[in-house]
Amino acid sequence: MATSVKSLSNKESKLIMAHMYVAFTALFVGATCGLLQTLERSGKFTLPAGIGYYQILTVHGVVLGLVLTTFFILGFMLAAQSKTTGGLNKTERTVAWIGFWLMLVGTLAAATMILLNEATVLFTFYAPLQAHVVFYLGLALVIVGTWFEGFVMFKRHARFRKENPGERTPLLSYMAVITMLMWQIASIGVAVTVLFQMVPWALGWVETIDVLLSRTLFWYFGHPLVYFWLLPAYMMWYAIMPKIIGGKIFSDSLARFTFILLLLFSIPVGFHHQLTEPGIDPFWKFIQVILTMVVVIPSMMTAFSMFATFEARGRELGAKGLFGWLKKMPWKDARFLAPFIGMLFFIPGGAGGIINASNQMNQVVHNTIWVTGHFHLTVASAVMLTFFGITYWLVPSITGRTFTKTMNKLGILQTILWTVGMLIMSTAMHWQGLLGGPRRSAYSEYVGNADTAAWGSYQIAQAVGGSILFLGMIVMIIIFVNLAFFAPKGKEEFPIAVVSNKAALPPKVFENWKLWIGVTLALILFAYTIPLIDIIQSAPPGAKGFKFW
Template sequence: MATITEKAQSFVKVDRRDGKLAMAHIHVAFIALLIGGLCGLLQTLVRSGQFTLPWGIGYYQLLTVHGVLLALILTTYFIFGFQIAAVSRTAGTLTDKQRMLGWIGFWTMTIGTTAAAVMVLLNEASVLYTFYAPLQAHWIFYVGLALVVVGSWIGGAGLIMKYREWRKTNPGEPSPLLTFMVIVNLTMWIICSLGVAVEVVFQLIPWSLGWVDKIDILLSRTLFWYFGHPLVYFWLLPAYMVWYVIIPKIIGGKIYSDALARLSFMLFLIFSIPVGFHHQLTEPGIDSFWKYLQVVLTMMVVIPSLLTAFSMFATFEIRGRQLGGKGLFGWFKKLPWKDARFVVPFIGMAAFIPAGAGGIINASNQMNQVVHNTIWVTGHFHLTLATTVVLTFFGAAYWLIPHLTGRVLTKQMNKLAIIQAIVWAVGMSIMSGAMHIAGLMGAPRRSDFSTYGDSAQATDWIGYQIAQAVGGTILFIGIILVLYIIVHLVWFAPKGETEFPIGEVSENAEKTPMVLENWKIWLTICIFLILFAYTVPVFDMLQNAPPGSKGYKFW
């Protein structure tokens, strides 16, 4: 715990101006957590059958607020806040131009978020976070989403400029690992978000404005899932950044291998995008060969995940044995179990084991038929994003926010943070476990079950819906606890210096080959796989589009 409250150390600090930009993003992220979390609690209470929404609030209105704010807004804003601080810390202070792009991106995203949120709250956009047609939202909702994407591109451009500047200043040298990881994540985000931008701008906005009578539903869903699955890795890779680079420093160890970390990120880049069809296995209009191909590519993502697991536990074991751990698992006891900066992300890591297994089931054709469109998928989603990713973000916030605000995480707040993570793990185990079991029994996702009345199926499911409400209530207590800690860290914690921990690479690690930073090679492979996986099926969709699905009224 000494590293949490150390005083007057010569830490390398993120520039105050860059820190202000990062904190602006983080503030919005935690506001989204509060509102989205409250809507999630209300959802579980409605599904239990023991609660009726007041004031004419619709169930799907809540579901849309919950999904959009937590899956899109919380994640995007926290990730950008973290990535801005990470690049500033490892590649150097942003230039005025780069920082200006960050602020333009922030305000563009925030205007878009506000516009979309207002339409949802007015019940003009209850279309869930996937916003599938033929459900139609108000055009302002779609414009708002487009602004969020465009704003992220603008903010990302500033960080990419900083990376290019570093490479020019340091030719022939591998870039700082954390900055490299940020650029990989941004590259993946920009490439994949082109799909949802095309869907929103060229299909959904003209349709919602009445400029076209119909749109091609299959093409719309394909464009969404071209974006939707890489979105999962856009959430996950910042958690991997914390695991690979930050956690080794926190536990007093070293990064097992710089080259292995870079390789795993590049594999995520090339294999995470051309895989959207595994979300569309039950849809007609897509030839089975292309579904099979994308399922194979989906399974390839298991490789960098296993590389990450190997690297992390090698780091843990080496450090544990340095501290005197004996026997097969003696090293495990030596890890810093009283340090929230380690414990909270570690719980997220542990949750990724069942989450990853569930993902393999979802992407497997035959097994997917059992769980497709059931609440099993929702349970899986809450293990991956709402446990693995979110707990890692919480753990990162406990040192990132004090570093940026010039404060320290006290022993009392550290203890409360560990309690919060345990509360979260208990609540999620109950809620997600009930979702998985109910899904295996056929309970549908995205339903409040009010339409099933007193049917035998509804009776079988009701116990699991009550369990979800119990778990959801515990989770909301966890949200209140983490928000209390965050408010304390921003405004009330004692003044002091907190380190932005960056791990050093082990002296036994192999030298990092520069081919891992040869973007021409990796982007060529990435683009080739995307074109190979999507060109023919998308061409078929365009050729066989339903009559009138593309015709403009004024044509």
């Protein structure tokens, strides 16, 4: 009988798997609600038992966009940091568990209110839509829980530096710290609006709140949330994919510099989600659009680094010509196939993001289902396919089981189902959005100048794509359960790539956290101070910012 060999200690494996159990439960619930949405919008299906469309829309957005991603990301980053730094001590594990339970209690509280139809406020919970106070308190608990786990990552990284003076810090640990720094700074915005605006309003302590201020604080957080989803996928691409294909990291310095740039320019850009809103000076919108476009640079750096890695490995295996490396990649390995297709999805996803952030083009697609299609190309495709690729090796590695050939074949099937389903659904959403199809709406009838038959076909295509995605979700759940509980015991690799011996050592300035945090805060103050003062001073009577005491 094979011996079970875990890549992490039992105590840390339990901590990581606790996060994964919640994440994949959220995947099942959220994807099911997504299927129901597309069927309802097709006009051929009516939701049963008095369930409202906007109720399941809220569940879909909150459970997948916040719960699934947050629990998976924190579990993955804790595992990666623990593996590369030598493990967590008792205090660090205890603090991480406190964070986990705060997040779980908050999730259950918010979910309960949504299911009771007391918090049908959609993913963005914009005022004047109002939820039960328990929903807002639940969200606050989730955020505070993430802060606890973020502090664990900061402390472990600092402890590694103290215990190994002069030694280069592990790349995955460094990336986890950058990701959580961005998250901690950005989530202050949503925490402030929830605790100081939404909660007093929901309790009846005030009759009105400053809606523009609440939306501004939300999008101060809302756009960095996209990068909170994306950076862990970058961690996989930069530091783990090279190992899976048998290669090496092209450049440690380039990877770290990419993450620094994403820290600097992912937060002070929220106004590009508010280009159509009055009350914000166009000059500051213009400034933040420029800062948004700067983010294209680290994205292009990532593309260059990854394809350089693939090409270098291909040439080692004898590939010739510009695209000869394609023949040398391990296409039959689901650990490679899923994240690689995720990378390909990010190309049109990134192009759509440029359109969304461009003032003139945004006027065409704003609040249409185009934006929904864009999110499904980015977080639901590029990010989720990468997360699925991580699952194939992470779960068996820390449970002491193996990723069998059967599960690998299922993983390839799952990747194909997800890819086909998403291509059909998101393409239909983009086209319908260009014709004026509304976002966040159950409305599915003909509008604008579209051909009636074509309009209906877009609706049907979304339902077909959503159904295929649902099948992909079922296959993914089967794989996860197998890898967690039933796969043969053994030893599965925790793949971490080494840096190419041709790569230069990263500059010491990359570990100057006071510098990078200082520059980040300076950019935020530059982009937001004057606009926020103006918003508060110009608020209508009875909605003066935080004036509720």
